[in-house]
Amino acid sequence: MAGSGPMLEVKNISKNFGKVRALRSMSFELEKGKILGLVGDNGAGKSTLLKILSGDLQPSAGQIYLESKATRFKSPADAMKKGIAIAYQFLELVDIAKVWENFFMGRELTKRIGPLAFLDVQRMKYLTAEAIAKYGHTFDIEREVRELSGEQRQIIAVTRAIEANPEILLLDESFTLLSLDGRKDIVNFLGEVNKKIGITMIIVSHDLELIKTLSHYIMVLRAGEKMFFGHTDKISIDQIVKYMLP
Amino acid sequence: MKSARYLFGAVRAKSMEYYTWLLFIGIYLATGLFVPTLFIPATFLNVLVQGTTVGLLSIGMAFVMLVGEIDLSVVAVASFAPMAGILAWEIGLPVPAAILLTLLVGVGVGLFNGLLITKLRIPSLVQTCAMWWMLAGIVLVATRGMAKAGLPNSWMQLGRVFIGPIPLLVFFFIIVVSAAVIFARRTVTGRRLYLVGGNSEACSAMGIPVDRIRIIAFMTSGLFSALAGYALSARMGFVSARFAVEWLMPAIAAPVIAGLSLTGGRGNLINVVAGAYLVQLIVIVVRAGGVSGYSYEFVQGLLVFIAILVDTVRRRVTGL
Known part of the structure; x- marks a missing residue:
């Protein structure tokens, strides 16, 4: 499969909401294992693009290719089945539930006792601790999520999203809760994840500093149009800002 | 020394977890000093037996509270469901089938409530209030306002049979x-009740069928209301329209005393039983204490209010 073309190809994707043209014939390619940073002002079309890639929205026109195969994501579940995982802005965690409960929510493990299926709590706890430890972190999985720091919450959301071994991980603005130190931790963590499992990532953020350190490629959007796509080294933060502003 | 301190800490944590039971036992012993009959075994059994009604109703209520909803129709189901079972028996259904029908009617009402609340987005407070009113009205029509007595003997066994000195009803309740x-602690659906109550949007995003979980909560509440109605009718020997209606407020108060969050997602069902018994104890003590008929409801309400107040302050202080 290696070298058989890009992991993801987006070709002439448009999305209209009534008269509003949220995306205008957008095209780009992304190789396997690379991180793409997606930046732009509010309303530039970042979220719309992400929603199309995660199956939440259908494009008005255009085509998506996954490993050179034309694909449509009919729903988030369909996209997930085809190897797309997403961690949202608000991380989709239940604050008053424990770490391991959040980690396995929606895909709980059970064991059978006679005809009945009961939760396999021990195994879920063990696997949660193991998954988090894999990227060099340890924290008490018995604690409620609300007691954790922003970066710990981020780590749970991301490790949970990549549990199913997706091909592509989409991260939507999930860094807004972080402290300066926390941000550094997350950059290291995501870099580690990317290296360790060779996962392709698309990251949306307003934090240009973070995007610049983490991404291999950067794409700048403005009013639904692609203003720049290129290697991170080829663009400075000042230039990114220039592209973002009208 | 260190291990002793650790053990003490663990015991303290555990005892805080089951605080409602400590509260119940403490109040039982304390009021026993003023109402000595509480220490007679027969009175104690009486508390246990009478508490089963409010116990079953509050467990049902607790399930809907876990998902952040409320079910005001519990007491109406508790009379409507056994009424349906008895009417079916009168036209020839055998008693076991009539009991099963009673439970199915409870589940059915819960299903109906749940569907309207999730699919039409009617607030549960409004939907279950209307259901309460309607069902109570139907029972009134069916009984013409009279208590329906003359229940079959096998129907009433649950309320009449003893195993040793202890009534069968107590074992049934346990x-x-x-x-x-x-169900709540160890099954996938049970755990999801807590998660949906905690953050239903997060649950949807993670692929949990939120509406179905909410509907199951209402069906469980319907089932437990029907069980409460069946057990009460077996004990009393009749069904009527006003049957169990005085237990609505206690059934709401008990889970709250037990620390269930009204916004959902939190709470221990074992404590709900203690909360129910605490409310039952208050009712019995107020009666036994010779409070006059007119101020009786007020005193009950006041004591429940104090219990909730104490518990709320405790939770503020301990941060639980």
Whole structure:
């Protein structure tokens, strides 16, 4: 499969909401294992693009290719089945539930006792601790999520999203809760994840500093149009800002 | 030395977890000093037996509270469901089938409530209030305002049979409540009730069928209301329109005393049983204490209010 073309190809994707043209014939390619940073002002079309890639929205026109195969994501579940995982802005965690409960929510493990299926709590706890430890972190999985720091919450959301071994991980603005130190931790963590499992990532953020350190490629959007796509080294933060502003 | 301190800490944590039971036992012993009959075994058994009604109703209520909803129709189901079972028996259904029908009617009402609340987005407070009113009205029509007595003997066995000195009803209650606790704690659906109550949007995003979980909560509440109605009718020997209606407020108060969050997602069903018994104890003590008929409801309400107040302050202080 290696070298058989890009992991993801987006070709002439448009999305209209009534008269509003949220995306205008957008095209780009992304190789396997690379991180793409997606930046732009509010309303530039970042979220719309992400929603199309995660199956939440259908494009008005255009085509998506996954490993050179034309694909449509009919729903988030369909996209997930085809190897797309997403961690949202608000991380989709239940604050008053424990770490391991959040980690396995929606895909709980059970064991059978006679005809009945009961939760396999021990195994879920063990696997949660193991998954988090894999990227060099340890924290008490018995604690409620609300007691954790922003970066710990981020780590749970991301490790949970990549549990199913997706091909592509989409991260939507999930860094807004972080402290300066926390941000550094997350950059290291995501870099580690990317290296360790060779996962392709698309990251949306307003934090240009973070995007610049983490991404291999950067794409700048403005009013639904692609203003720049290129290697991170080829663009400075000042230039990114220039592209973002009208 | 260190291990002793650790043990003490663990015991303290555990005892805080089951605080409602400590509260119940403490109040029982304390009021026993003023109402000495509480220390007679027969009175104690009486508390246990009478508490089963509010116990079953509050367990049902607790399930809907876990998903952040409320079910005001519990007391109406508790009279409507056994009424349906008895009417079916009168036209020839055998008693076991009539009991099964009673439970199915409870589940059916819960299903109907749940569907309207999730699919039409009617607030549960409004939907279940209307349901309460309607069902109570139907029972009134069916009984023409009279209590329906003359229930078959096998129907009433649950309320009349003793195993040794202990009524069968107490064992029945323990089994049913254990099943509810295991369901809530140890099954996928039970855990999801807590998660949906905690953050339903996050649950949807993670692929949990939120509406179905909410509907199951209402069906469980319907089932437990029907169980409460069946057990009460077996004990009293009749069904009527006003049957169990005085237990609505206690059934709401008990889970709250037990620390269930009204916004959902939190709470221990074992404590709900203690909360129910605490409310039952208050009712019995107020009666036994010779409070006059007119101020009786006020005193009950006041004591429940104080219990909730104490518990709320405790939770503020301990941060639980």
